[in-house]
Amino acid sequence: MEALFNSIAYFVPVGEAEKEIIASLFTEKHFKKGEPFLQEGKVCRHVGFIVKGLMRYFLTEDGEEKTFYFAKEYEFVSNYESFVPQIPSLKSIEALEDTVMYIISYEHLNRLYSTMANGERMGRLIIEQVFVQALQNLNSFYSDTPEQRYKKLLLAHPDLQQRIPQYYIASCVGVKPQSLSRIRKRLSLH
Template identity: 55%
Template sequence: MDDPLITAIKQVIEISPDEEKIIHSLFTLKAYKKGEFFLKEGEVCKYVGFIEKGLVRYYINDDGEERTYGFSKENEFTSNFESFGPQTPSKQIIQALENSSIWTISYENLQKLYEQVKNGERFGRLSIEYVLIKTLKDRNSFHTDSPKSRYEKFIKEHFDLQQRVSQYYIASYVGVKPQSLSRIRKRISL
Protein backbone atom coordinates (compact mmCIF):
# COMPACT_ATOMS: atom_id res chain seq x y z
CA MET A 1 0.00 0.00 0.00
CA ASP A 2 1.29 3.44 -0.97
CA ASP A 3 1.77 5.58 2.12
CA PRO A 4 2.84 9.10 1.08
CA LEU A 5 3.65 10.23 4.65
CA ILE A 6 5.98 7.30 5.33
CA THR A 7 7.49 7.61 1.84
CA ALA A 8 8.25 11.31 2.45
CA ILE A 9 9.85 10.56 5.82
CA LYS A 10 11.92 7.72 4.33
CA GLN A 11 13.32 10.16 1.78
CA VAL A 12 14.94 11.98 4.70
CA ILE A 13 15.73 9.26 7.27
CA GLU A 14 15.67 5.49 7.62
CA ILE A 15 12.84 4.11 9.75
CA SER A 16 12.00 0.61 10.90
CA PRO A 17 8.55 -1.03 10.61
CA ASP A 18 8.08 -0.46 14.37
CA GLU A 19 8.93 3.22 13.91
CA GLU A 20 6.38 3.43 11.07
CA LYS A 21 3.73 2.30 13.59
CA ILE A 22 4.90 4.94 16.07
CA ILE A 23 4.70 7.62 13.37
CA HIS A 24 1.16 6.58 12.40
CA SER A 25 0.09 6.67 16.05
CA LEU A 26 1.35 10.28 16.36
CA PHE A 27 -0.21 11.73 13.17
CA THR A 28 -3.92 12.31 12.58
CA LEU A 29 -5.52 12.68 9.14
CA LYS A 30 -7.72 15.79 8.94
CA ALA A 31 -9.94 17.02 6.12
CA TYR A 32 -10.04 20.72 5.23
CA LYS A 33 -12.67 22.05 2.85
CA LYS A 34 -11.71 24.66 0.26
CA GLY A 35 -11.45 27.99 2.08
CA GLU A 36 -10.96 26.51 5.57
CA PHE A 37 -7.98 27.56 7.62
CA PHE A 38 -5.13 25.34 8.76
CA LEU A 39 -3.96 28.41 10.71
CA LYS A 40 -5.67 31.76 11.33
CA GLU A 41 -3.98 35.04 12.14
CA GLY A 42 -3.50 35.42 15.90
CA GLU A 43 -3.75 31.68 16.62
CA VAL A 44 -0.85 29.62 17.89
CA CYS A 45 0.24 27.12 15.25
CA LYS A 46 -0.45 23.81 16.97
CA TYR A 47 0.39 21.43 14.10
CA VAL A 48 2.83 20.51 11.42
CA GLY A 49 0.96 19.05 8.48
CA PHE A 50 1.84 16.75 5.62
CA ILE A 51 -0.42 17.33 2.62
CA GLU A 52 -1.61 14.00 1.25
CA LYS A 53 -4.09 15.65 -1.11
CA GLY A 54 -4.79 19.29 -1.82
CA LEU A 55 -3.20 22.71 -1.81
CA VAL A 56 -2.68 25.48 0.76
CA ARG A 57 -1.73 29.13 0.51
CA TYR A 58 0.40 31.14 2.95
CA TYR A 59 -0.39 34.81 3.35
CA ILE A 60 -0.40 37.75 5.70
CA ASN A 61 -3.03 40.43 6.14
CA ASP A 62 -1.32 43.78 5.53
CA ASP A 63 -3.79 46.51 6.54
CA GLY A 64 -6.67 44.64 4.95
CA GLU A 65 -4.73 43.56 1.86
CA GLU A 66 -3.81 39.89 1.55
CA ARG A 67 -0.19 39.29 0.56
CA THR A 68 0.48 35.74 -0.60
CA TYR A 69 3.99 34.50 0.06
CA GLY A 70 3.81 30.79 -0.75
CA PHE A 71 1.97 27.60 -1.60
CA SER A 72 2.31 23.95 -0.56
CA LYS A 73 0.79 20.95 -2.31
CA GLU A 74 0.71 17.16 -2.17
CA ASN A 75 3.73 15.49 -0.54
CA GLU A 76 4.89 18.71 1.10
CA PHE A 77 4.87 19.76 4.73
CA THR A 78 3.02 22.82 5.96
CA SER A 79 3.31 24.83 9.16
CA ASN A 80 4.30 28.22 10.48
CA PHE A 81 7.45 27.32 12.37
CA GLU A 82 7.78 30.93 13.57
CA SER A 83 4.65 30.26 15.65
CA PHE A 84 4.89 26.47 16.06
CA GLY A 85 8.38 26.34 17.61
CA PRO A 86 7.92 28.89 20.40
CA GLN A 87 4.11 28.32 20.52
CA THR A 88 3.35 32.02 20.03
CA PRO A 89 0.52 33.69 18.06
CA SER A 90 0.91 33.71 14.29
CA LYS A 91 0.84 36.70 11.98
CA GLN A 92 0.71 34.34 8.99
CA ILE A 93 -2.36 32.57 7.69
CA ILE A 94 -2.52 29.12 6.06
CA GLN A 95 -5.68 28.42 4.04
CA ALA A 96 -6.81 25.45 1.97
CA LEU A 97 -7.27 26.43 -1.68
CA GLU A 98 -8.78 23.02 -2.48
CA ASN A 99 -10.45 20.30 -0.46
CA SER A 100 -7.40 18.87 1.29
CA SER A 101 -6.39 15.82 3.33
CA ILE A 102 -3.57 16.71 5.70
CA TRP A 103 -1.76 14.43 8.15
CA THR A 104 -1.19 16.56 11.28
CA ILE A 105 1.11 16.15 14.23
CA SER A 106 0.80 18.30 17.35
CA TYR A 107 3.71 19.99 19.06
CA GLU A 108 3.50 17.44 21.89
CA ASN A 109 3.42 14.46 19.53
CA LEU A 110 6.33 15.84 17.52
CA GLN A 111 8.38 15.84 20.73
CA LYS A 112 7.40 12.17 21.18
CA LEU A 113 8.46 11.44 17.59
CA TYR A 114 11.84 13.02 18.36
CA GLU A 115 12.18 10.78 21.43
CA GLN A 116 10.78 7.51 20.06
CA VAL A 117 12.09 7.43 16.48
CA LYS A 118 15.85 6.88 16.27
CA ASN A 119 16.48 9.61 13.68
CA GLY A 120 13.38 11.64 14.50
CA GLU A 121 15.25 14.76 15.58
CA ARG A 122 17.34 14.64 12.41
CA PHE A 123 14.14 14.39 10.35
CA GLY A 124 12.68 17.41 12.15
CA ARG A 125 15.81 19.49 11.72
CA LEU A 126 16.19 18.72 8.02
CA SER A 127 12.49 19.31 7.32
CA ILE A 128 12.51 22.65 9.13
CA GLU A 129 15.71 23.66 7.30
CA TYR A 130 14.07 22.84 3.96
CA VAL A 131 10.95 24.91 4.74
CA LEU A 132 13.06 27.78 6.14
CA ILE A 133 15.33 27.91 3.09
CA LYS A 134 12.32 27.82 0.73
CA THR A 135 10.64 30.63 2.67
CA LEU A 136 13.79 32.76 2.74
CA LYS A 137 14.34 32.32 -1.01
CA ASP A 138 10.75 33.39 -1.70
CA ARG A 139 10.97 36.41 0.59
CA ASN A 140 14.39 37.45 -0.73
CA SER A 141 13.13 37.12 -4.30
CA PHE A 142 10.30 39.49 -3.42
CA HIS A 143 12.84 42.18 -2.55
CA THR A 144 15.47 41.53 -5.22
CA ASP A 145 13.65 40.26 -8.33
CA SER A 146 11.32 42.10 -10.67
CA PRO A 147 7.68 40.98 -10.81
CA LYS A 148 8.39 39.52 -14.28
CA SER A 149 11.29 37.46 -12.87
CA ARG A 150 9.17 36.31 -9.93
CA TYR A 151 6.42 35.19 -12.29
CA GLU A 152 8.92 33.33 -14.48
CA LYS A 153 10.27 31.60 -11.34
CA PHE A 154 6.72 30.73 -10.29
CA ILE A 155 6.08 29.13 -13.70
CA LYS A 156 9.36 27.23 -13.56
CA GLU A 157 9.09 26.05 -9.94
CA HIS A 158 5.30 25.61 -9.74
CA PHE A 159 4.30 24.78 -13.29
CA ASP A 160 1.68 22.32 -12.04
CA LEU A 161 -0.02 25.02 -9.93
CA GLN A 162 -0.90 27.43 -12.75
CA GLN A 163 -4.28 25.78 -13.30
CA ARG A 164 -4.90 25.19 -9.58
CA VAL A 165 -4.24 28.69 -8.21
CA SER A 166 -6.35 31.73 -9.09
CA GLN A 167 -4.65 34.51 -11.05
CA TYR A 168 -5.48 36.83 -8.14
CA TYR A 169 -3.35 34.74 -5.75
CA ILE A 170 -0.55 34.38 -8.29
CA ALA A 171 -0.54 38.16 -8.77
CA SER A 172 -0.36 38.62 -5.00
CA TYR A 173 2.53 36.14 -4.81
CA VAL A 174 4.37 37.97 -7.60
CA GLY A 175 3.67 41.31 -5.88
CA VAL A 176 1.46 42.98 -8.49
CA LYS A 177 -2.21 43.67 -9.17
CA PRO A 178 -4.05 41.13 -11.38
CA GLN A 179 -4.08 43.60 -14.31
CA SER A 180 -0.28 43.93 -14.15
CA LEU A 181 0.05 40.14 -14.08
CA SER A 182 -1.99 39.96 -17.29
CA ARG A 183 0.45 42.38 -18.95
CA ILE A 184 3.45 40.35 -17.71
CA ARG A 185 1.90 37.15 -19.04
CA LYS A 186 1.31 38.75 -22.45
CA ARG A 187 4.94 39.97 -22.66
CA ILE A 188 6.25 36.51 -21.78
CA SER A 189 4.06 34.74 -24.34
CA LEU A 190 5.14 37.05 -27.20
Protein backbone atom coordinates in the same frame (compact mmCIF):
# COMPACT_ATOMS: atom_id res chain seq x y z
CA MET B 1 0.07 7.04 4.77
CA GLU B 2 2.68 5.62 2.39
CA ALA B 3 3.35 9.09 0.89
CA LEU B 4 4.11 10.44 4.38
CA PHE B 5 6.48 7.52 5.09
CA ASN B 6 8.25 8.18 1.77
CA SER B 7 8.62 11.90 2.49
CA ILE B 8 10.11 11.22 5.91
CA ALA B 9 12.35 8.52 4.37
CA TYR B 10 13.84 11.25 2.17
CA PHE B 11 15.42 12.63 5.36
CA VAL B 12 16.04 9.53 7.52
CA PRO B 13 15.63 5.75 7.21
CA VAL B 14 12.08 4.57 7.96
CA GLY B 15 11.66 0.92 8.97
CA GLU B 16 8.60 -0.90 10.28
CA ALA B 17 9.17 0.32 13.85
CA GLU B 18 9.33 3.94 12.66
CA LYS B 19 6.21 3.47 10.52
CA GLU B 20 4.28 2.29 13.58
CA ILE B 21 5.40 5.33 15.59
CA ILE B 22 4.52 7.72 12.75
CA ALA B 23 1.11 6.09 12.19
CA SER B 24 0.30 6.32 15.90
CA LEU B 25 1.13 10.05 16.14
CA PHE B 26 -0.30 11.48 12.89
CA THR B 27 -4.06 11.72 12.29
CA GLU B 28 -5.94 12.23 9.03
CA LYS B 29 -7.85 15.50 8.73
CA HIS B 30 -10.01 16.90 5.94
CA PHE B 31 -10.29 20.62 5.15
CA LYS B 32 -13.02 22.08 2.96
CA LYS B 33 -12.10 24.74 0.41
CA GLY B 34 -11.72 28.04 2.30
CA GLU B 35 -11.34 26.37 5.70
CA PRO B 36 -8.40 27.61 7.77
CA PHE B 37 -5.51 25.40 8.82
CA LEU B 38 -4.26 28.37 10.87
CA GLN B 39 -5.74 31.80 11.57
CA GLU B 40 -3.73 34.94 12.25
CA GLY B 41 -3.52 35.58 16.00
CA LYS B 42 -3.83 31.89 16.92
CA VAL B 43 -0.92 29.68 17.98
CA CYS B 44 0.06 27.14 15.30
CA ARG B 45 -0.39 23.80 17.08
CA HIS B 46 0.09 21.37 14.16
CA VAL B 47 2.29 20.42 11.26
CA GLY B 48 0.42 18.94 8.32
CA PHE B 49 1.44 16.78 5.39
CA ILE B 50 -0.76 17.26 2.31
CA VAL B 51 -1.94 14.05 0.70
CA LYS B 52 -4.41 15.75 -1.66
CA GLY B 53 -5.19 19.42 -2.09
CA LEU B 54 -3.70 22.87 -1.93
CA MET B 55 -3.05 25.43 0.82
CA ARG B 56 -2.33 29.16 0.68
CA TYR B 57 -0.17 31.10 3.13
CA PHE B 58 -1.09 34.75 3.53
CA LEU B 59 -0.99 37.73 5.85
CA THR B 60 -3.39 40.62 6.15
CA GLU B 61 -1.98 44.12 5.93
CA ASP B 62 -4.26 47.17 6.09
CA GLY B 63 -7.25 44.92 5.38
CA GLU B 64 -5.63 43.45 2.25
CA GLU B 65 -4.63 39.78 2.03
CA LYS B 66 -1.11 39.23 0.71
CA THR B 67 -0.37 35.71 -0.47
CA PHE B 68 3.22 34.63 -0.14
CA TYR B 69 3.33 30.86 -0.56
CA PHE B 70 1.39 27.83 -1.76
CA ALA B 71 1.77 24.25 -0.55
CA LYS B 72 0.50 21.26 -2.49
CA GLU B 73 0.54 17.47 -2.41
CA TYR B 74 3.46 15.82 -0.58
CA GLU B 75 4.55 19.03 1.14
CA PHE B 76 4.56 19.85 4.83
CA VAL B 77 2.43 22.75 6.05
CA SER B 78 2.95 24.83 9.19
CA ASN B 79 3.89 28.29 10.36
CA TYR B 80 7.13 27.36 12.08
CA GLU B 81 7.70 30.87 13.48
CA SER B 82 4.53 30.30 15.53
CA PHE B 83 4.76 26.51 15.92
CA VAL B 84 8.30 26.20 17.33
CA PRO B 85 8.03 28.85 20.10
CA GLN B 86 4.23 28.30 20.47
CA ILE B 87 3.38 32.00 20.05
CA PRO B 88 0.49 33.64 18.11
CA SER B 89 0.85 33.58 14.35
CA LEU B 90 1.09 36.71 12.21
CA LYS B 91 0.00 34.66 9.17
CA SER B 92 -2.92 32.54 8.08
CA ILE B 93 -3.03 29.28 6.13
CA GLU B 94 -6.20 28.14 4.36
CA ALA B 95 -7.32 25.43 1.96
CA LEU B 96 -7.68 26.57 -1.66
CA GLU B 97 -9.20 23.19 -2.53
CA ASP B 98 -10.76 20.41 -0.51
CA THR B 99 -7.64 19.04 1.17
CA VAL B 100 -6.68 15.83 2.94
CA MET B 101 -3.74 15.95 5.35
CA TYR B 102 -2.02 13.95 7.99
CA ILE B 103 -1.44 16.26 10.95
CA ILE B 104 0.68 15.99 14.05
CA SER B 105 0.41 18.15 17.17
CA TYR B 106 3.30 19.97 18.81
CA GLU B 107 3.28 17.46 21.69
CA HIS B 108 3.17 14.44 19.37
CA LEU B 109 5.94 15.84 17.18
CA ASN B 110 8.17 16.16 20.22
CA ARG B 111 7.30 12.57 21.12
CA LEU B 112 8.17 11.53 17.54
CA TYR B 113 11.56 13.25 17.86
CA SER B 114 12.34 11.41 21.09
CA THR B 115 10.98 7.93 20.26
CA MET B 116 11.81 7.47 16.58
CA ALA B 117 15.34 6.48 15.62
CA ASN B 118 16.86 9.56 13.95
CA GLY B 119 13.78 11.59 14.96
CA GLU B 120 15.75 14.64 16.08
CA ARG B 121 17.85 14.49 12.90
CA MET B 122 14.70 14.32 10.75
CA GLY B 123 13.26 17.38 12.49
CA ARG B 124 16.45 19.34 12.01
CA LEU B 125 16.71 18.46 8.31
CA ILE B 126 13.08 19.38 7.62
CA ILE B 127 13.43 22.71 9.46
CA GLU B 128 16.66 23.43 7.55
CA GLN B 129 14.82 22.86 4.26
CA VAL B 130 11.98 25.17 5.35
CA PHE B 131 14.49 27.82 6.46
CA VAL B 132 16.40 27.74 3.16
CA GLN B 133 13.14 27.99 1.18
CA ALA B 134 12.03 30.97 3.27
CA LEU B 135 15.36 32.73 2.69
CA GLN B 136 15.19 32.06 -1.06
CA ASN B 137 11.65 33.48 -1.20
CA LEU B 138 12.72 36.56 0.76
CA ASN B 139 15.81 37.11 -1.38
CA SER B 140 13.74 36.70 -4.55
CA PHE B 141 11.28 39.33 -3.39
CA TYR B 142 14.10 41.87 -2.98
CA SER B 143 16.36 40.94 -5.89
CA ASP B 144 14.07 39.64 -8.66
CA THR B 145 11.62 41.51 -10.83
CA PRO B 146 7.96 40.47 -10.65
CA GLU B 147 8.41 38.75 -14.02
CA GLN B 148 11.35 36.73 -12.65
CA ARG B 149 9.33 35.79 -9.55
CA TYR B 150 6.44 34.68 -11.77
CA LYS B 151 8.77 32.53 -13.91
CA LYS B 152 10.25 30.95 -10.76
CA LEU B 153 6.76 30.20 -9.42
CA LEU B 154 5.79 28.52 -12.70
CA LEU B 155 9.05 26.59 -12.81
CA ALA B 156 8.65 25.35 -9.24
CA HIS B 157 4.92 24.62 -9.59
CA PRO B 158 3.98 24.24 -13.28
CA ASP B 159 0.63 22.63 -12.37
CA LEU B 160 -0.56 25.46 -10.12
CA GLN B 161 -1.53 27.88 -12.90
CA GLN B 162 -4.74 25.89 -13.46
CA ARG B 163 -5.45 25.38 -9.74
CA ILE B 164 -5.00 28.86 -8.29
CA PRO B 165 -7.01 32.02 -9.05
CA GLN B 166 -4.87 34.59 -10.88
CA TYR B 167 -5.34 37.24 -8.17
CA TYR B 168 -3.62 34.92 -5.64
CA ILE B 169 -0.75 34.32 -8.06
CA ALA B 170 -0.48 38.08 -8.67
CA SER B 171 -0.40 38.70 -4.91
CA CYS B 172 2.31 36.06 -4.44
CA VAL B 173 4.41 37.63 -7.21
CA GLY B 174 3.86 41.08 -5.66
CA VAL B 175 1.80 42.76 -8.39
CA LYS B 176 -1.81 43.66 -9.12
CA PRO B 177 -3.79 41.25 -11.35
CA GLN B 178 -3.62 43.69 -14.30
CA SER B 179 0.19 43.71 -14.10
CA LEU B 180 0.25 39.92 -13.99
CA SER B 181 -1.87 39.87 -17.17
CA ARG B 182 0.72 42.08 -18.90
CA ILE B 183 3.57 39.84 -17.69
CA ARG B 184 1.75 36.74 -18.95
CA LYS B 185 1.10 38.41 -22.31
CA ARG B 186 4.77 39.39 -22.69
CA LEU B 187 5.89 35.87 -21.84
CA SER B 188 3.45 34.29 -24.32
CA LEU B 189 4.97 36.40 -27.12
CA HIS B 190 8.42 34.87 -26.55
